[in-house]
Amino acid sequence: MHTTIIYRSHLSDDVPVNILPGMVDKATRRNACHQVTGILLFNGTHFFQILEGPEEGVLDIYGRICADKRHHNVVELMRDYSPSRRFGNHGMELFDLREHDSGSVLQAVLDRGTSKYRLTYADRGLQFLRTFVEAREKENYFEVLPADYWEFIPADNETPATAPGVTFRPVVDPLGREVTALEAIPGEALEVLTDAQRYAHNLRAVTQALRKAGSSCPDGMTLYISILPMTLVSVDGAVDQIVHAIKEAELVPQQVILGVSETEVISQLDAFSASVRQLKQAGISLSIDNFGDGSAGLSLLAHVQPDRVRIGAGIIRDIHRSGPKQAVVQAVIRCCSALEINVIAAGIERPEEWMWLEAAGVIDFQGNLFTHEGSAVAWPETREAV
């Protein structure tokens, strides 16, 4: 079974193009030892490489390539299996697109193919190759700066919100240096036996957290709080109790966003939608959380039409390196933009994740990169400015 990895990357600024032939010679020898073949395309700025061969060898070489400082912004576009190689002749052939006429360059690349069957466009690997040769996806090549370009410095003039039994997790706009919402997280859930008990406990935790958070929440600040979706359906009068708690906390409903997790299976979608209507009539907004980590996905967006979507940490982790994750998140962002739904990206840990998402149009973020429990928000500063 052959493994294929396809990636694209960007030649580092300080690397002269004339080092490439020497690099290719060495790479060809190493690839031959691992029975890895493929093709390396270069357009003067970007590389595109297809690596094919036994899984172990392909992974070993790809690992070394990712660590190579002569290029950056390595984005894995495809990892797949196939019965045979597409480019079997060479350890690694460098193909400089600039040396070919634009009308015939694609054919010139395909002529290097060795597949027993004719190379066909139905093959995903070749679709990627064609897209690169024709430079059709360039608007999606976000140039992410190196992680150490930024330093994250806790603001010394801000004190984090506190309330007994509630943890606050801010939602931040890092470039605007603004906390745009506070998420209130109730204390530990009890070990309870039945679903009915679980939902009753969840409602109690949410209403208590609302009452406690109310006095700590600055005027006009949006307050975010997660709730189990089935709590809204299963507990009689759940929405009324939430509205009552908001009033007692001296908050206004328009200030409050209830987040339901996409990963919690919404088994009674119609009843859930009726609760959502009730929430919205009371002025409370709805967010679908952990978006992309569950299975309900885009159909839930169409059905429920929330005010916000919080993209989950699972799909965001290392997004700057993963073409498939980038494609999914870009589709969610486009879809939310068409529906005027605000997007929050949660669980940000690395500067590169944040930078990629900013480039894709996300403004609001949560995650350890910016906030730690009990500490002020750490805002990004460029190192030169520090």
Ligand SMILES: Cc1cc2nc3c(=O)[nH]c(=O)nc-3n(C[C@H](O)[C@H](O)[C@H](O)COP(=O)(O)O)c2cc1C
């Ligand atoms: C765009 C690009 C493509 C590369 N392709 C290969 C390759 O196909 N095979 C290979 O062994 N090294 C390749 N290299 C070089 C590796 O990154 C690495 O320098 C080499 O494998 C030596 O690894 P080592 O320093 O861990 O010994 C490539 C480097 C770049 C910048």
